[in-house]
Amino acid sequence: MYRSGLQITLTLSDVTPDKREGDTLFPTKPKSDDLRIMKMSTSSSKLLAFIVLSVFPSLHLSPVFAGEAPDQQVFTIDDYFKIQKVVELSLSSDGAMLAYAVESESLEENKTIRNVYISATASGAEPILIDTIQKAKSLNWIPGTHELAFLLSAEGADQVYSIDTKNNKIRQHTYSDDTIERFSFAPYGASLAWLKRTDPDFVPSQISPDYKRSGLYERLFYGEEGVVIDSENTWAFDFLDSERLDSKVRPSSELWLKRTGTETFQVEVPGQVKRFYWSSDASKLSITYAADYMPKEDWFSAYSLGVFDIMSKSFGALARARPRSEMGIVQYYNGGEWVPGENQLFVRRTIKNGVWGPGEISWALINLDAVDVLEDKRHIWKETEIYSRDSEPAFVPVDKNIIYSNKTLHARKSLYQITSSSMEKADILKDVQGSVSMVRFSIDFEKAVFVNQSLTRPPEIYIWRKGFEPEKLSRLHKQIDEKQLPRVKEVTWKSKDEVAVQGWLLEPVGDRSDNNPWPLVTFVHGGPGFAASDEFAFYFKTYGGLWPYPLEVYALKGMAVFIPNYRGTRTFGNKFGDPKSLDGEPIDDIVSGIEHLIAQGIADPNRLAISGHSHGAWLGPMVMMRNNIFRTGSFAEFTQNFVLSYSLSPGYLNRDIQDIKLGNGASLYEDPQRYIDISPEFHYAGLGTAVLFEAGAKSMAVHMMGAPKAARRAGMPVEFVVYPQTGHNIKLPRLQKESAERNLDWFRFWLLGGEDPNPAKARQYERWRKLRSESEKDN
Numbered sequence: 001m002y003r004s005g006l007q008i009t010l011t012l013s014d015v016t017p018d019k020r021e022g023d024t025l026f027p028t029k030p031k032s033d034d035l036r037i038m039k040m041s042t043s044s045s046k047l048l049a050f051i052v053l054s055v056f057p058s059l060h061l062s063p064v065f066a067g068e069a070p071d072q073q074v075f076t077i078d079d080y081f082k083i084q085k086v087v088e089l090s091l092s093s094d095g096a097m098l099a100y101a102v103e104s105e106s107l108e109e110n111k112t113i114r115n116v117y118i119s120a121t122a123s124g125a126e127p128i129l130i131d132t133i134q135k136a137k138s139l140n141w142i143p144g145t146h147e148l149a150f151l152l153s154a155e156g157a158d159q160v161y162s163i164d165t166k167n168n169k170i171r172q173h174t175y176s177d178d179t180i181e182r183f184s185f186a187p188y189g190a191s192l193a194w195l196k197r198t199d200p201d202f203v204p205s206q207i208s209p210d211y212k213r214s215g216l217y218e219r220l221f222y223g224e225e226g227v228v229i230d231s232e233n234t235w236a237f238d239f240l241d242s243e244r245l246d247s248k249v250r251p252s253s254e255l256w257l258k259r260t261g262t263e264t265f266q267v268e269v270p271g272q273v274k275r276f277y278w279s280s281d282a283s284k285l286s287i288t289y290a291a292d293y294m295p296k297e298d299w300f301s302a303y304s305l306g307v308f309d310i311m312s313k314s315f316g317a318l319a320r321a322r323p324r325s326e327m328g329i330v331q332y333y334n335g336g337e338w339v340p341g342e343n344q345l346f347v348r349r350t351i352k353n354g355v356w357g358p359g360e361i362s363w364a365l366i367n368l369d370a371v372d373v374l375e376d377k378r379h380i381w382k383e384t385e386i387y388s389r390d391s392e393p394a395f396v397p398v399d400k401n402i403i404y405s406n407k408t409l410h411a412r413k414s415l416y417q418i419t420s421s422s423m424e425k426a427d428i429l430k431d432v433q434g435s436v437s438m439v440r441f442s443i444d445f446e447k448a449v450f451v452n453q454s455l456t457r458p459p460e461i462y463i464w465r466k467g468f469e470p471e472k473l474s475r476l477h478k479q480i481d482e483k484q485l486p487r488v489k490e491v492t493w494k495s496k497d498e499v500a501v502q503g504w505l506l507e508p509v510g511d512r513s514d515n516n517p518w519p520l521v522t523f524v525h526g527g528p529g530f531a532a533s534d535e536f537a538f539y540f541k542t543y544g545g546l547w548p549y550p551l552e553v554y555a556l557k558g559m560a561v562f563i564p565n566y567r568g569t570r571t572f573g574n575k576f577g578d579p580k581s582l583d584g585e586p587i588d589d590i591v592s593g594i595e596h597l598i599a600q601g602i603a604d605p606n607r608l609a610i611s612g613h614s615h616g617a618w619l620g621p622m623v624m625m626r627n628n629i630f631r632t633g634s635f636a637e638f639t640q641n642f643v644l645s646y647s648l649s650p651g652y653l654n655r656d657i658q659d660i661k662l663g664n665g666a667s668l669y670e671d672p673q674r675y676i677d678i679s680p681e682f683h684y685a686g687l688g689t690a691v692l693f694e695a696g697a698k699s700m701a702v703h704m705m706g707a708p709k710a711a712r713r714a715g716m717p718v719e720f721v722v723y724p725q726t727g728h729n730i731k732l733p734r735l736q737k738e739s740a741e742r743n744l745d746w747f748r749f750w751l752l753g754g755e756d757p758n759p760a761k762a763r764q765y766e767r768w769r770k771l772r773s774e775s776e777k778d779n
Helices: 042-055 209-214 216-222 538-544 551-556 585-599 616-626 642-648 651-662 672-677 706-713 733-752 759-778
Strands: 085-091 097-106 111-120 137-141 147-154 157-164 170-172 180-185 191-197 253-259 264-267 271-278 284-291 304-309 314-319 329-338 344-353 360-367 395-397 403-409 412-418 423-425 435-441 447-454 457-465 487-494 500-507 518-524 560-565 603-613 632-636 690-696 718-723
Touching (some): 085 137, 085 435, 085 447, 085 457, 097 137, 147 180, 191 271, 253 271, 271 329, 284 329, 314 344, 329 395, 487 585, 500 585, 518 551, 518 585, 518 733, 560 585, 603 616, 603 733, 616 632, 632 733, 642 651, 690 706, 690 733, 690 759, 706 718, 718 733
Parallel strands (some): 412 435, 518 603, 603 632, 632 690, 690 718
Antiparallel strands (some): 085 097, 137 147, 147 157, 180 191, 271 284, 284 304, 304 314, 395 403, 403 412, 412 423, 435 447, 447 457, 487 500, 500 560
16 A cells, blocks of 8 residues: 555554364364454544544544554455465375365466476475476376476477486377377376377467467458358457457367377377276276267267276276257266276266256266166166366265265365265365365375365465364465455355355454444355355455455445355355246346345445456346345446347357357347346336446456446446456456456545545546446435
8 A cells, every 4th residue: 555654544453353263174162362452442533533633734644444454464465365275286195295286377478387386295394396307287296206387488399208207307198299188107107198189289388370360350350351250159349359269169179098018199089089098907988078079069068988998908997978869958978987996987878958057967876897888767866066176076985885975065175975976075184174175086095185265364385284273384475364354254145046055255354343333245156057165265266366345445445345146156055046037036036145244233224336257247137126225336347238239149158058048048139128128238217326347358348338338327336347368267367466456446435435545546637526426416
């Protein structure tokens, strides 16, 4: 924060509650004297401020509102850029060595900084940063060794290398003109399989100038002849982004295998390989692939599963994806994780209508000694809800009796054990609070490393040893650990139809002044399947940053933050994740949650705000237009006009998502009124909400052009900001900070009446004061 002259701050004392209260790795009962707060009423604060200004008129007074703490003690926007997110984690097969990669956003260099570390897992071991592998990715220890394998660029194409930690010698394992995308050493380390892209034009980092010239954008703006547009597969974004690739291009890939002392050969698969797993005896590979027979619109998500026998060099399809039926139903398969010592593997089946939504997900354990081609017998499938990332196996079998699953349940990531009737949190993590991810076991399953974090604790790496409690191995966030963070509560309530809903509440530090309720910002997450999870700075940092909303800082500036996991959110069951209407139960869930907080005396009904990104930037305005209770709002990266959006989207998206999920089965041309009804910008009349709209220049800027105009016509204070070099997510750190500060300033101005005294923001506040004045005149 900019300071000029003497700054006088009126706030709580510098002794604040334990910021980890109720949220340690192993929770302990807080001491009774941990909470020592000097209370000051709002009226007393205002009086003291008046006296100070009267006696010392030249002093600069920066108001601090109820619930705020001095900047020197609290987590600030700058601290988001000190977070080191663990993006890769690998444990050697004997559990003695650890390798991990962390990423942070550098404001100074305006880019993502990546560091790779190697460390022993013994207590007190210090991690080592080796300069020669700082650009390495896909870290994996070669089984039975302390040799770390990885991908590293060689003359423009990523290849497989390894470094021996005993002598730091590096050796190269693949020599291809094409980029290696994925690799895996066999369980005994003697064989290597890798997936390479044979079409370099498809790899964004290797797009040739000639290929860019052949893209739609280049042909439209630099071509010399007319262009025939494929409306079934063309987006509005194709006209805006010179580097955008055809999202329906089928990449060309090849799976290769090398065995010690034998030849290197290509594994023939009837399609494009997505991922693969070795069997424990290294005799087979399970392969997930996009079959050549699948139509273009299904090809990217509808996978099949097969098995390749190494000795006979033969491939067999175990479970074949089914093309979309006349009813729009598509069926596909994932999985392939092997049970150690067994000729058995896991298969996941998904059946859904369209490409959006959770669908019906089930799993089966298949014995290959008894099954060659999987048939859809009802008795073998068990319903589940598993959404694993591409880099994470969904199942981790210890043996045929103990089976773990990496999954998120009720917005908490962890390792769960599959039982005969349900999934329960794994015993090794039963006392660990918060979210757990990237669990990596030693080959004997007597050691495991994992990343643990929560809404109030940044990520750190821990090790579990059989018979002992988990121990922290990393110290990535010493500075942040010393900062004051908001209090966090899990909240549950009943929606209008009595369905239980869950969410999170970030509260300012200290007690509410005079027992008055807090101003409340409701944040509507995107997706809608994306769950607001128990992770640190979850929206600011997840997947490299979704949108830089400084939710934690809102709370530390005196505004409570409510984050509902409304219906449509995954991890709460398939039924919860697939509401009947996207503008029905989800809106009821959010509004009933706000009403619950008001009834509890937590939220001030006269100082409510709402915000959202992506799907949340449509659902949030829908809540706002149907419930005229919000003083202000902020929304990023989604249309407010589905008539326009429908026209600017490709035909396959109209049919697969918009007709099914938004039009209740009808297209825009069949039921235009339905699309008008779910377009917020047609319904702003009568609202006085001050709204900030944000968009990426390469993404939704054109889609959102009408929203600020419609809001202004309705007499609403409005500002529209478009960020350069930005798609659906802001990736440049300086733009992230700009957006974060703008949103914080916006909510403080409209909810609390506060302004940042930084002279660089003078013009911003001039605009906003003018908007406020015009709004007051209209009302």
